[in-house]
Amino acid sequence: MNGPRWLIRSALCSALCVFALVGPAFGTEAPPSDSPPQAVEQDEPDDSPIDDEAMTVLTRMADTLAQTQRFTVTIRASYDVVQDTGEKITFGERRALTLNRPDGLRVEAQESDGKRSLVTFDGKAISVFNADENVYAQIERAGTIDDAVRYLVQDLQVRLPLALLLVSTLPDELEQRLQTLDYVERDMLTAVPTDHLAGRTEDVDFQIxxxxxxxxxxxxxxITYKGDEGEPQYRAEFSDWNLNPDVQPAQLAFHPPDGAERIPVMIRVRRNAAGGSAGSSEGAPK
Incomplete structure (x- = not known):
């Protein structure tokens, strides 16, 4: 039986996908951008494909997350893995996320088979720990949470289903990617009443x-990955939101457990059109 395709690139990327936390549009195949939003060309000349009411709701959410300096949340997720036969098998995971801007992030994860892992970012390095094998890897990477997410998506090419929810540029990122957005209904069956929206980007369909x-x-x-064979879905439910937790930087630092072995990190070097290298050329950590 095939496991999740984006979780089995390597031992490191398998653990790094714990960091996969975080975007509708939120399937961030394109990295978060530093450039200003560009207008999206629309095929429909009649009605706008972006519903004003839905956009107001989505923008309000995006502004709230982008401007919040720290938060904690628990995410219970499931995702489809398309088998060679075309059958879809659903796997699950639970993540506990702590974010402390500008440069603190901790994600504790447990998969449906019981495997546990940890990812931290402290403004200096991304650390990944596999508790079952008692091994860890580190990539020296100074900067902000935005920088770390961009590096994971663009340079390491790790698929992060909810990555945009972590970055401070979330409102602009959504504006760049959205092709359509509709207001579906006021849902009274969720834990609290919610506005149900549905949208599309180039790579994914999403509901939020x-x-x-x-x-x-x-x-x-x-999230539905409409360009992937079988159009697999990623589903997440959020609980225990806290927008003002007591978070100290020391809590987000990574300290290897006794006996943990540090393993090398293999990083793909991308080539530009001229044949030279682009992006990171780091190898195994020293």
């Missing part, structure tokens, strides 16, 4: 349920 009571935070997300 945003709380109408209290801060406008996501309660549920569904």
């Amino acid at each position: 349920w945003i709380a109408t009571e209290g801060p406008p935070l996501p309660e549920r997300v569904t």
Whole structure:
């Protein structure tokens, strides 16, 4: 039986996908951009494909997450893995996320088979720990959370289903990627009443349920990878949001457990049109 394709690139990338936390549009095949948003050319000359009410709700959520300096949240997710026969098998995971801007991030994860892993970023390095094998890897990478997410997506080519929810540029990123957005309904069956939206980007279709009571935070997300064979889905439910936790930088630092072995990191070097290298050329950490 085939496991999740984006979780088995290598021992490191398998663990790095714990970091895969975080975007509708949120399937970030394109990296978060430093450039200003560009207008999207629309095929439909009649009605706007972006519903104003839905955009207001989505923008309010994006602004809230982008401007929040620290938060914690628990994410219970499931995702399809398309087998060679075409059958879809669903796997699950639970993540506990702590974010402390500008440069602190910790993600503790447990997969449905019980495997546990940890990813931290402290502004100096990305650390990945596999608890079952008691091994860890580190990539020296100074900067902000935005820089770390961009590096994972663009240079390491790790698929991060919800990556945009972590970056401070979230409102602009959504504006760049959205092709359509509709307001579906007011959903009264979620944990709290939510505004149910549905949208499309070039790579994914997504639905998101945003709380109408209290801060406008996501309660549920569904992403369909329409360009992948079998159009697999990623589904996530959010709980235990805290927008003002007591987080100290020391809590986000990584300290290898006794006996943990450090393993090398293999990083793909991308080639530009002239044949030279582009992006990172780091090898095994020293």
